[in-house]
Amino acid sequence: MYWWATVLALAAANVSSIAVATDIRGQxxxxxxxKARKLAEVLPYSVARRVQTYQVMRRLGQLNHNPLFSEPIKEIESETFPGMKRLVLIDTDNDAVGDYFVYKADEGPDELYGAMFPLVEGGPPAWIVFPVGPVLDDEKELLFLFLHWVDQNSDGRADLTIFEDVDLDQSGWPESGMSAxxxxxxFDGLVDTAMHCAKAECSEIKPVDGVFDLKLRFNPGGGRFVNGQEFANTGFLELLFRDLRLAMEME
Structure with a gap:
């Protein structure tokens, strides 16, 4: 099971955040x-090239999870996750802009972290890349999975989730290069479309008996979602995006 499943269950119903530190500027x-050059290739965001955007964000997410620099530039207090009340923004590339966030535990080493990117230049964080972890793919080679949460219209609510543990043939192994x-x-808060993508080639997933079957290896229920159901974890994601906007002084 995904490590973040437990974390999602802990998401609080209310949040209040207070900035408690000042910026440290980089060079x-x-x-x-x-990163600026790659983002310029795909921004501003458009549905027509969202697969290209995904490929760029995934690559930049990998770079952020192996940062050359790790400079904390801001810390706020948050009630989003019980036991993890410190949200720290980190500048991984020394450009004085937070591009990585860490929720730190009050005690002990537990933390939740991810990379974040805007979808318009100078805009708020709208594409979040969470590390899921390493697994073996269907060729028995190491595959590092990420989970993407996207606010396509930058309104503070996630409306796209991208999964990378696709197991189309139900062999028990995720397929490298596939995403769902x-x-x-x-943008009405309800699930309405789904697709599988293999690199740049995508195919629509049509609902069967009202259900989209994403054929996911590790997702609870195998990745079956009802057409018209509330978009998954909407409340939690609103809190997360709000925290990040507050930390970056964009709300």
Whole structure:
């Protein structure tokens, strides 16, 4: 089971966040210039090229999870996760902009972390990349999985989730290069579309008896979602996006 499943269950119903630290400004780096160049290729965000955006965000997410720099630039207090009340923004590429976040435990080493990116230049965090962990794929080679939560219209609510543990042939092993997309494309808070993507090639997943079957290896229920159900974890994700906006002084 995903490590974040337990964390999601702990998401609180209310949140209040207070900034308690000041910024520490950096000088930029080769990594920051690389990231800026790659983001410029796909922003501003559009549905027509969202697979290309996903590929860029996944690559940049990998870089952020192996940062050359790890400079804390802001810390706020948050009630989103019981036991993890310190939210720290980290500048991984020394450009004075937070691009990585860590919820730190009050005691002990427990933490929740991920990379974050805007979908418009200078905009709020709208694409979150969570590390899920290493697994073996269907070729028995090491595959590092990520989970993506996206706010496509930058309104503070997630409306797209991208899973990477797709097991189309139900062999028990996720397939490298495959992803499954579950979306609320009309932004009404309800699931309405799904698709499988193999690199740049995507195919629509049509609901059978009202159910989208994403064929996920590790997701509870195998990745079956009802067409028209409330978008998964909407309340939790609103709190998460709100925390990040508050930390970046965008709300």
């Amino acid at each position: 930029g780096s080769g990594l920051s210039m690389y 997309w579950l979306a609320d494309d009309d």
